[in-house]
Amino acid sequence: MTPWAADVTPENAWKEYPRPQMVRKEWINLNGLWDFEISMGTNNRPLQRYTRKILVPFCVESALSGIKEIIRGSQEMLYRRFFVIPETWKGKRIILHFEAVDYHTKLWIDDKYVGEHKGGYDAFSFDITDALNSTGNHDIKLVVWDPTNYGTQPVGKQSLPELV
DSSP states (O other), X not given: OOHHHHTOOTTTTTOSOSOGGGOOSSOXXXXXXXXXXXXXXXXXXXXXXXXXXXXXXXXXTSGGGTOOOOOOTTEEEEEEEEEEOOGGGTTSOOEEEEXXXXXXXXXXXXXXXXXXXXXXXXXXXXXXXXXXXXXXXXXXXXXXXXXXXXXXXXXXXXXXXXXX
16 A cells, blocks of 8 residues: 555545536535445346445455455446435536446436446436435445456456456
């Protein structure tokens, strides 16, 4: 671990506004500890129970994530996080921004399927307003598939040595 990595905690994991040139007064940072599971297969749905935690925004393979495991193309990663929207946001459109998720992401809000995105190196957003329940307490569930260097997606510096 570097001296900087040793100082990373769930409370301070990249809390800065991600795009300083586009800063908004009202926003919530969802980095931190998320519920997490690794599941076999490539057509999973979100779970109701999760037994592990992962530190977002770090990738599952990194030590900083708390997982440090290699994911194969025959597996998917399942994430869940609870959040509360401030009362002052009532009546506003709520946009959920992702800086990047590698590679194929499916999103549920309050157990309603919202949509999916393919692409590992680009930011994307979903308007989640219509999926939010009326209680004010919400959950995000993601199912993520990353075939790494197998498939038709652009390949970065990561690669798996054998067919998955």
